[in-house]
Amino acid sequence: MAPSPRAASPELESMMKESADAVNKTIRHLLPESDLPEAPLYEAMRYGTLNGGKRLRPFMVCQAAKLFGVDEMRARRTAAALECLHSYSLIHDDLPAMDNADTRRGKPSTHVEFDEATAILAGDALLTFAFEVLSNEETHADPRVRIELVNMLAVAAGGHGMVGGQMLDLIGEGEEFDLGTISRMQRMKTGKLMAFACESGAVLGKAGEVFRRALRNYAYDLGLAFQVTDDVLDVEESPSVLGKPANQDEAAGKSTFVSTMGKEQAKQRAEMLVEQAVRHLHVFDGRADTLIELAYYVLERRA
Amino acid sequence: MAPSPRAASPELESMMKESADAVNKTIRHLLPESDLPEAPLYEAMRYGTLNGGKRLRPFMVCQAAKLFGVDEMRARRTAAALECLHSYSLIHDDLPAMDNADTRRGKPSTHVEFDEATAILAGDALLTFAFEVLSNEETHADPRVRIELVNMLAVAAGGHGMVGGQMLDLIGEGEEFDLGTISRMQRMKTGKLMAFACESGAVLGKAGEVFRRALRNYAYDLGLAFQVTDDVLDVEESPSVLGKPANQDEAAGKSTFVSTMGKEQAKQRAEMLVEQAVRHLHVFDGRADTLIELAYYVLERRA
Numbered sequence: 001m002a003p004s005p006r007a008a009s010p011e012l013e014s015m016m017k018e019s020a021d022a023v024n025k026t027i028r029h030l031l032p033e034s035d036l037p038e039a040p041l042y043e044a045m046r047y048g049t050l051n052g053g054k055r056l057r058p059f060m061v062c063q064a065a066k067l068f069g070v071d072e073m074r075a076r077r078t079a080a081a082l083e084c085l086h087s088y089s090l091i092h093d094d095l096p097a098m099d100n101a102d103t104r105r106g107k108p109s110t111h112v113e114f115d116e117a118t119a120i121l122a123g124d125a126l127l128t129f130a131f132e133v134l135s136n137e138e139t140h141a142d143p144r145v146r147i148e149l150v151n152m153l154a155v156a157a158g159g160h161g162m163v164g165g166q167m168l169d170l171i172g173e174g175e176e177f178d179l180g181t182i183s184r185m186q187r188m189k190t191g192k193l194m195a196f197a198c199e200s201g202a203v204l205g206k207a208g209e210v211f212r213r214a215l216r217n218y219a220y221d222l223g224l225a226f227q228v229t230d231d232v233l234d235v236e237e238s239p240s241v242l243g244k245p246a247n248q249d250e251a252a253g254k255s256t257f258v259s260t261m262g263k264e265q266a267k268q269r270a271e272m273l274v275e276q277a278v279r280h281l282h283v284f285d286g287r288a289d290t291l292i293e294l295a296y297y298v299l300e301r302r303a
Numbered sequence: 304m305a306p307s308p309r310a311a312s313p314e315l316e317s318m319m320k321e322s323a324d325a326v327n328k329t330i331r332h333l334l335p336e337s338d339l340p341e342a343p344l345y346e347a348m349r350y351g352t353l354n355g356g357k358r359l360r361p362f363m364v365c366q367a368a369k370l371f372g373v374d375e376m377r378a379r380r381t382a383a384a385l386e387c388l389h390s391y392s393l394i395h396d397d398l399p400a401m402d403n404a405d406t407r408r409g410k411p412s413t414h415v416e417f418d419e420a421t422a423i424l425a426g427d428a429l430l431t432f433a434f435e436v437l438s439n440e441e442t443h444a445d446p447r448v449r450i451e452l453v454n455m456l457a458v459a460a461g462g463h464g465m466v467g468g469q470m471l472d473l474i475g476e477g478e479e480f481d482l483g484t485i486s487r488m489q490r491m492k493t494g495k496l497m498a499f500a501c502e503s504g505a506v507l508g509k510a511g512e513v514f515r516r517a518l519r520n521y522a523y524d525l526g527l528a529f530q531v532t533d534d535v536l537d538v539e540e541s542p543s544v545l546g547k548p549a550n551q552d553e554a555a556g557k558s559t560f561v562s563t564m565g566k567e568q569a570k571q572r573a574e575m576l577v578e579q580a581v582r583h584l585h586v587f588d589g590r591a592d593t594l595i596e597l598a599y600y601v602l603e604r605r606a
Contacts, residue, residue, distance in 0.1 A: 116400035
């Protein structure tokens with residue numbers, strides 16, 4: 001067995017790029033242009049999703065699915081559904097009443113490009129659409145697989161998952177959170193969707209609990225590492241690199257890993273979490289090297 | 304066979320009240336109070352759903368389910384999921400960027416009682432929760448039934464259904480719609496969820512297509528009748544009766560059935576639609592009298 005990678009290879013970024021292109025193609029196919037009178041809704045849905053994101057979560061879905069020999073189109077549909085859901089959360093997050101962010105990935109946010117009402121509705125429609133795609137039989141022939149995906153995504157994305165994490169985030173603007181609360185918030189906000197990303201690949205492949213748990217735990221640790229590095233990037237990088245305003249967290253008076261433990265300790269924590277994430281993948285006996293590289297990529301990324 | 308009812312009986316309202324109480328109990332059970340730090344989210348979700356609505360859609364679910372001998376708890380869970388989804392749409396509709404309505408059912412709207420960000424998130428969480436409830440095995444033991452409910456609801460509520468109808472509604476503030484466009488908009492905004500309400504009862508009971516189509520078509524005609532009477536009530540009734548501002552549509556410059564065809568013709572249209580709705584139920588051979596009465600109730604209601 002070859003030793004596991006300890007860093008992201010140059011090939012990883014081209015694999016991610018290829019995977020992003022494939023998922024974008026699937027999203028474009030699922031969300032075609034329209035000439036109906038309500039077309040601005042569909043335009044805003046496309047604008048909010050097809051915006052040059054790195055497609056980290058879709059990459060996780062597809063790589064995890066590959067471990068179990070899942071048909072690529074099924075993986076891509078699941079990935080596209082997840083990305084629609086992720087995109088809805090960004091559209092709503094950017095709204096004036098929420099984070100009030102005018103730009104996203106270097107372009108006007110959806111409510112700036114369209115208007116607030118259209119952005120709210122586009123987010124609502126994308127969230128709903130994620131469940132439409134997952135529940136469609138093209139995503140998997142077995143209804144038990146589809147219903148498990150639907151339930152997992154709903155639990156991960158709802159009040160006890162992502163949206164609950166957003167609520168905590170808002171509450172955090174007014175008060176100081178300790179490290180435990182910040183970690184819990186980030187696990188809800190980011191970790192649960194990443195866990196869905198990785199575990200959904202195993203569900204599509206009807207994999208056993210050992211593999212599901214390994215992928216889930218990998219995702220939780222990596223999700224937290226992702227958020228810690230996000231907090232570091234927020235204080236270190238310029239808006240032009242980030243494609244969004246820098247120092248957003250401090251400006252909003254939010255507790256972050258950096259504000260709580262300092263930048264250097266935060267960086268060490270991220271490294272430790274990535275090592276821990278990678279260890280969960282040992283059950284795959286060297287077959288999960290791309291996901292291992294992905295973990296180092298999260299640590300090394302600059303935006 | 305006894306002749307079918309031609310009007311709502313006094314018993315109907317008490318049946319509706321009893322059904323509403325049962326569904327509220329289910330919603331309360333599904334959305335328990337919380338002492339977590341993000342509790343305001345759950346409070347807003349409860350506030351936005353447990354607000355004394357008539358629970359028309361849940362009543363439809365339960366009455367349709369009864370035609371096929373469906374277990375009551377299953378019907379109530381489906382009804383509760385639908386009501387969570389309906390409530391999310393009202394919460395988002397009332398937002399300042401949308402209809403900017405300060406009151407709903409005689410009480411402050413969710414964004415007034417809490418704040419805009421919490422209202423947006425509570426709506427998002429309720430929408431997500433609807434799919435969590437439907438996909439849970441307590442709603443039906445057969446995953447094929449659950450996945451069909453999920454897919455039907457997603458299609459009915461998304462960009463080609465309710466949310467698309469909302470978008471049309473917003474666009475309508477700037478231009479005059481003809482009767483065809485208004486009807487299409489209302490079918491999307493209201494009809495599709497009502498069709499889900501009635502058809503879901505048949506899906507839970509694994510009923511054949513003849514019965515499913517009858518219930519679906521009943522719901523479409525009744526949904527349109529409901530909207531026509533809504534437009535009439537909007538110009539006829541006082542805010543204290545409606546529990547929300549009157550003349551909202553005219554103030555927003557929206558085309559309605561009343562503005563397009565006049566009040567008297569709108570009333571006639573509503574009557575005709577109710578007659579048509581009722582005729583679809585003849586396949587049930589007198590067993591669907593409660594749904595028939597419900598159709599007349601929609602016509603006769605004052606709020």
